[in-house]
Amino acid sequence: MSGVGFSAPGKVLLVGGYLVLDRAYCGYVLSLSARMYCKLEASDQEEIRVRSPQFLDAEWTFKVTEIGLESVSGPNNVFISTALKVAAAYLGSWSKLTGVDITIYSDRGFQSQDRSGTEQFPYYGKKISDVPKTGLGSSAALTSSLMTCLMSYYGKMDILGNSDDYEIVHKLSQLSHCLAQGKIGSGFDVASAVFGSIKYRRFEPEHLQDALNMAAGSFQDFSESVQRLAKSSWRLDKNSCGVPKGLRLMLGDVKGGSETPKMVSKVLEWRKSDPNSTELWEKLDKSNMVVLEALGALNDMSVADESRYLADLLACTGSLDANNAVGEQLRVLRHEFLRIRELLRQMGSLSGVPIEPVEQTQLLDRLNKVPGIIGGVVPGAGGNDAVVVIVLDELVNEIKESTKDIGELEWLDVYEESHGLVQFQPGDLAVDV
Numbered sequence: 412m413s414g415v416g417f418s419a420p421g422k423v424l425l426v427g428g429y430l431v432l433d434r435a436y437c438g439y440v441l442s443l444s445a446r447m448y449c450k451l452e453a454s455d456q457e458e459i460r461v462r463s464p465q466f467l468d469a470e471w472t473f474k475v476t477e478i479g480l481e482s483v484s485g486p487n488n489v490f491i492s493t494a495l496k497v498a499a500a501y502l503g504s505w506s507k508l509t510g511v512d513i514t515i516y517s518d519r520g521f522q523s524q525d526r527s528g529t530e531q532f533p534y535y536g537k538k539i540s541d542v543p544k545t546g547l548g549s550s551a552a553l554t555s556s557l558m559t560c561l562m563s564y565y566g567k568m569d570i571l572g573n574s575d576d577y578e579i580v581h582k583l584s585q586l587s588h589c590l591a592q593g594k595i596g597s598g599f600d601v602a603s604a605v606f607g608s609i610k611y612r613r614f615e616p617e618h619l620q621d622a623l624n625m626a627a628g629s630f631q632d633f634s635e636s637v638q639r640l641a642k643s644s645w646r647l648d649k650n651s652c653g654v655p656k657g658l659r660l661m662l663g664d665v666k667g668g669s670e671t672p673k674m675v676s677k678v679l680e681w682r683k684s685d686p687n688s689t690e691l692w693e694k695l696d697k698s699n700m701v702v703l704e705a706l707g708a709l710n711d712m713s714v715a716d717e718s719r720y721l722a723d724l725l726a727c728t729g730s731l732d733a734n735n736a737v738g739e740q741l742r743v744l745r746h747e748f749l750r751i752r753e754l755l756r757q758m759g760s761l762s763g764v765p766i767e768p769v770e771q772t773q774l775l776d777r778l779n780k781v782p783g784i785i786g787g788v789v790p791g792a793g794g795n796d797a798v799v800v801i802v803l804d805e806l807v808n809e810i811k812e813s814t815k816d817i818g819e820l821e822w823l824d825v826y827e828e829s830h831g832l833v834q835f836q837p838g839d840l841a842v843d844v
């Protein structure tokens with residue numbers, strides 16, 4: 412039986428929260444080892460059956476008619492139905508969507524629940540909405556991996572082998588995610604799900620506006636606008652750069668939770684109302700870019716002379732004061748993370764939004780004293796969701812050991828992996844959950 416399989420990574424926005432909403436500034440988004448897997452297999456049924464077997468009541472069956480998609484069974488999942496609609500629109504007809512079985516699996520890092528087991532895809536025994544999320548961008552990774560399967564299978568695209576097809580999948584995934592969310596977000600989560608770790612500059616919202624406007628109208632009009640979008644010259648401004656060799660990203664799940672949309676709208680309101688906010692944005696951007704430059708410099712050093720780089724890094728495991736070129740960049744990183752935190756706290760107090768709440772300040776201050784931790788921040792929109800730190804790979808076990816008494820903190824078993832979409836053989840993912 413024929414079929415296709417693609418996975419897409421989750422993300423963490425290391426620096427650039429809030430600023431990345433404005434095209435004048437960049438963010439740095441890292442893709443993670445936690446991935447969403449989607450496989451699509453031909454079936455002899457006429458219906459499209461989608462299943463997410465790790466969750467209760469997560470099976471959606473659709474019948475394709477000439478005029479659209481009819482949900483035969485299953486709860487509403489707007490991310491799935493929208494991806495199918497965008498795919499049909501790109502292909503020009505609903506009838507292109509023949510019967511298939513689609514199965515979705517998500518790595519354990521996406522869920523914030525009982526990490527005692529070891530299986531890659533745990534069965535949660537609850538509905539998707541009843542299992543707490545860690546905030547790694549599950550809907551973006553789902554949309555991107557699903558869209559890639561749809562385009563590979565129905566659209567006969569060679570996504571990883573043809574850069575034009577790759578760009579189309581990105582555009583369709585952004586459109587689908589925006590439509591499903593009912594707004595044009597910054598899009599860094601879909602961008603990293605498709606392309607991996609990148610220095611991200613937001614796209615012009617106008618690229619998607621026409622297709623978004625047409626979505627509620629006739630299928631024909633929507634289809635034409637989706638095809639125009641696919642053909643448009645819009646290319647994402649990509650600039651990739653991952654975590655340098657010998658360093659590691661650690662992501663700590665903090666048992667709090669924040670309401671990102673509310674925080675974002677409050678910060679943006681303040682940003683508009685206070686002319687002094689621009690100065691803060693500029694200062695933050697400067698520090699964010701210093702972080703990127705330092706990581707870039709370390710990456711360059713590791714490529715230029717790897718053994719020298721590793722020797723320098725080893726000298727830093729004893730103390731970050733090591734007097735060598737690597738130590739110098741690590742100290743820059745440490746200093747800028749502290750500066751970014753200070754500026755984020757200012758943003759928080761001026762806008763009345765707890766971006767780095769006092770509990771997180773205490774936690775990050777404590778983590779900064781742990782040998783091997785270079786520095787860290789509250790990622791993304793901040794709040795009480797998570798902390799992210801950059802550490803020396805060599806000392807990860809010691810770091811875990813010396814932080815295990817911090818009750819509210821749980822290190823997620825994820826690390827940065829700079830690639831975006833990955834293809835797999837559907838037969839290789841025959842898991843029983």
Ligand SMILES: Nc1ncnc2c1ncn2[C@@H]1O[C@H](COP(=O)(O)OP(=O)(O)O)[C@@H](O)[C@H]1O
Pocket residue numbers: 463469488489490515516517539540544546547548549550551553
């Ligand atoms: N494994 C999955 N299978 C099916 N749908 C999923 C899965 N994971 C996430 N989703 C969809 O994505 C939604 C969560 O998206 P969202 O609230 O944007 O969170 P996130 O920040 O993780 O993207 C879920 O309500 C569900 O519709």
Ligand SMILES: C[C@@](O)(CCOP(=O)(O)OP(=O)(O)O)CC(=O)O
Pocket residue numbers: 423424427428429430431432546547548596597598599671675790791792793
């Ligand atoms: C504030 C932001 O710039 C970053 C939010 O990043 P998060 O990674 O915190 O987002 P969620 O996955 O939606 O929780 C808003 C944005 O760019 O969308």
